Amino acid sequence: MAKKVFQRPKYLKETVFHYCPGCGHSIIHRLVAEVLEELDIGERVIAVPPAGCAVLAYNYIDVDMGEAPHGRGAAVATGIKRVLPDRIVFTYQGDGDIAGIGTAETIHAANRGENITIIFVNNGVYGMTGGQMAPTTLIGQNSTTTPGGRDIGRDGAPLDLSQMLAIARGSVYIERTAVNSPKNIRRTKRAITKAFKTQMEGLGFSLVEILSPCPTNWKMSPVEAAGWIEEVMTKTFPLKVIKDEVGKRN
Amino acid sequence: MGEKLLMRGSHVIGEAAVRAGCRFYAGYPITPQNELTEYTAGAMARLEDGVFIQAESELAAINMVIGASMAGARAMTSSSSPGISLKQEGISYLAAQELPAVIVNTMRGGPGLGNIAPSQGDYFQATRGGGHGDYRTIVLAPASGQELAELTRKAFEYADKYMTPVVILGDGMMGQMMEPVEFPDTIDPDELPPRPSVLDGAGGRPSRIIKSLYLDPSMEEEHNWKLTRKYESMARQISRGEEYLTADARLVVIAYGTAARIAKGAVRRVRDMGLKVGLFRPITLWPYPKRAVLEISRVSKDFLVFEMSTGQMVEDVKLALEGRSNVHFYGRPGGIISTPDEISKVINSLYHRRHLEED
Numbered sequence: 001m002a003k004k005v006f007q008r009p010k011y012l013k014e015t016v017f018h019y020c021p022g023c024g025h026s027i028i029h030r031l032v033a034e035v036l037e038e039l040d041i042g043e044r045v046i047a048v049p050p051a052g053c054a055v056l057a058y059n060y061i062d063v064d065m066g067e068a069p070h071g072r073g074a075a076v077a078t079g080i081k082r083v084l085p086d087r088i089v090f091t092y093q094g095d096g097d098i099a100g101i102g103t104a105e106t107i108h109a110a111n112r113g114e115n116i117t118i119i120f121v122n123n124g125v126y127g128m129t130g131g132q133m134a135p136t137t138l139i140g141q142n143s144t145t146t147p148g149g150r151d152i153g154r155d156g157a158p159l160d161l162s163q164m165l166a167i168a169r170g171s172v173y174i175e176r177t178a179v180n181s182p183k184n185i186r187r188t189k190r191a192i193t194k195a196f197k198t199q200m201e202g203l204g205f206s207l208v209e210i211l212s213p214c215p216t217n218w219k220m221s222p223v224e225a226a227g228w229i230e231e232v233m234t235k236t237f238p239l240k241v242i243k244d245e246v247g248k249r250n
Numbered sequence: 251m252g253e254k255l256l257m258r259g260s261h262v263i264g265e266a267a268v269r270a271g272c273r274f275y276a277g278y279p280i281t282p283q284n285e286l287t288e289y290t291a292g293a294m295a296r297l298e299d300g301v302f303i304q305a306e307s308e309l310a311a312i313n314m315v316i317g318a319s320m321a322g323a324r325a326m327t328s329s330s331s332p333g334i335s336l337k338q339e340g341i342s343y344l345a346a347q348e349l350p351a352v353i354v355n356t357m358r359g360g361p362g363l364g365n366i367a368p369s370q371g372d373y374f375q376a377t378r379g380g381g382h383g384d385y386r387t388i389v390l391a392p393a394s395g396q397e398l399a400e401l402t403r404k405a406f407e408y409a410d411k412y413m414t415p416v417v418i419l420g421d422g423m424m425g426q427m428m429e430p431v432e433f434p435d436t437i438d439p440d441e442l443p444p445r446p447s448v449l450d451g452a453g454g455r456p457s458r459i460i461k462s463l464y465l466d467p468s469m470e471e472e473h474n475w476k477l478t479r480k481y482e483s484m485a486r487q488i489s490r491g492e493e494y495l496t497a498d499a500r501l502v503v504i505a506y507g508t509a510a511r512i513a514k515g516a517v518r519r520v521r522d523m524g525l526k527v528g529l530f531r532p533i534t535l536w537p538y539p540k541r542a543v544l545e546i547s548r549v550s551k552d553f554l555v556f557e558m559s560t561g562q563m564v565e566d567v568k569l570a571l572e573g574r575s576n577v578h579f580y581g582r583p584g585g586i587i588s589t590p591d592e593i594s595k596v597i598n599s600l601y602h603r604r605h606l607e608e609d
Contacts, residue, residue, distance in 0.1 A: 044451035046321070058459045064449040066320040067461040069343050072313035075305070079317020079325070080449065082301045083274060087321075087451050105313065108306035 009033035011042045011062045022222025024212025025053060027179045028121060029060050031189045039196055045088040046080050048073045050097040053128045057092050071102025074109035077116045088199055090117040096126045099135040099161040113170025113204040117195045120207055123214035131217030135159040138236050158236055162209045166243040172204040174242040178211035180226040203249045211237055254432050260425040262395050263354055264289035266402035267326050271439035274325040276303040276314035280333045281366045282422035283356035308333040312340030319349040320460050322448035324406050324439060328354035331372050341415050342381030346462035350409030357421040359585035367585025368421035368508055373562035376417050377536040384474050386481050388416040389535040391506040395429030403434050412480055423508040485537035492531040496546050499528030500606040504567055505556040506532050513556050515590030520597050527597055540570035547575045552604055554578045
């Protein structure tokens with residue numbers, strides 16, 4: 001009998017993703033579902049999807065889900081986790097959601113050391129609304145609201161939220177990865193696993209920032225988008241462990 | 251009921267919440283309601299399962315309440331007018347997601363930063379939904395320390411029963427007043443019937459979704475009608491008010507909360523002078539006790555609405571009466587507290603201007 005080497009993860013619903021061709025959300029959803037299964041926490045997890053393309057995560061990831069208003073994921077997750085401290089609580093947020101409208105909620109949740117995990121998907125634009133400038137849009141990058149490119153004098157520089165969160169004492173583990181290559185996808189999965197384990201051990205705030213392609217709004221092919229992450233985006237947002245105090249806090 | 255305690259209004263709400271099984275409070279400092287936040291901080295700390303969070307903002311506080319409610323807790327937040335404006339986003343989501351929660355608004359003078367004196371300027375905001383979208387919140391208007399205790403209990407019961415946010419609408423005067431209070435029996439939250447839609451991890455059951463997004467307009471329309479049916483049943487089941495000396499009244503004053511306390515004193519004074527004047531005090535501001543007002547209009551053809559605003563509830567009185575009676579208005583906005591003497595003069599003058607003394 002043939003051995004099954006690839007199958008739908010237990011916590012991914014049997015449905016077709018609505019995401020655009022080449023979008024990173026489908027990959028990241030799958031990684032999250034795989035990790036929940038491998039850590040055997042899918043039946044005690046509560047997820048908080050954002051406003052944005054990934055609000056529909058509840059149609060795909062088969063766990064309890066409570067939708068947050070735009071940017072408020074970390075506050076909603078705080079409320080859930082404080083009431084049910086033995087459950088695993090994570091938010092899934094885009095860059096506009098977390099680093100724009102939700103900056104305050106995120107920084108203060110990290111500072112309080114809320115024992116939650118954030119999956120932060122950074123594609124450098126507001127995707128669902130049609131490709132406007134995000135806090136993370138690169139200098140010179142075109143968007144529908146920065147025709148001619150983001151100008152540092154007019155629009156400010158890209159905001160490195162993960163770095164800011166690392167300063168907060170309550171944050172324990174923060175890593176930036178990408179899903180533009182098989183190697184980076186494997187690294188991303190390792191990071192997501194470590195982030196959830198950080199929470200399972202009760203150590204405090206964990207976050208994985210994932211550079212993710214948005215070919216539709218970047219006006220690129222999926223292959224070009226993957227290459228652009230490698231060659232351009234990682235110059236501003238280098239892939240690295242930004243903070244790791246897991247050993248120290250244990 | 252237990253012993254009688256002498257307590258400040260804001261402390262009564264905090265104590266009544268805890269005794270109603272509330273185990274989650276998130277709030278942000280704003281005058282004149284800090285005593286409630288502070289009381290809750292202490293009360294939650296004394297409970298093994300109590301959670302108190304001083305949030306970084308009003309927005310964060312209401313969103314923490316959303317999370318706590320999703321997780322199954324009886325949850326509360328409180329603020330005063332400008333802070334309640336900030337919470338409206340979350341209140342709209344609570345209504346849309348059919349999540350129970352209690353929100354206390356200790357109203358102060360406004361608009362804008364206004365002042366910290368007692369006011370009733372947030373009536374429209376509270377009774378018309380307040381945030382975006384087609385929804386209502388239950389709005390309760392206590393007028394005494396005892397009623398603060400009872401209505402805080404009711405607020406949690408209504409929130410759970412109808413799966414909806416409930417607003418307790420008071421003001422700085424209500425919050426500061428010291429009065430004797432007897433609390434209803436204490437509820438153990440573990441003994442409350444479990445709510446069906448709680449998010450606690452999908453162990454042994456299908457996963458659940460709590461959301462407010464309905465991209466398909468026909469689904470959103472259905473959701474809106476579902477909420478509306480719920481609001482209609484609230485209107486039938488819970489709207490109420492207090493009548494005082496209305497049976498033979500030729501003029502009935504309508505006022506709520508602190509204004510009703512003042513008006514009651516004024517009604518007593520003019521009764522002593524022989525004027526046939528009564529008081530109707532709405533206890534639920536939404537749903538508005540329209541039927542009771544209409545019923546009184548069989549006897550009294552003149553109504554005087556008194557508010558600590560430029561005139562907001564007066565619109566609901568007119569809607570309830572549908573042109574059947576004469577509706578007059580007297581208001582003092584901006585944090586001015588009228589005296590019973592002042593109101594009795596207003597009543598007296600109106601009574602005679604309308605020739606109500608004539609048979």
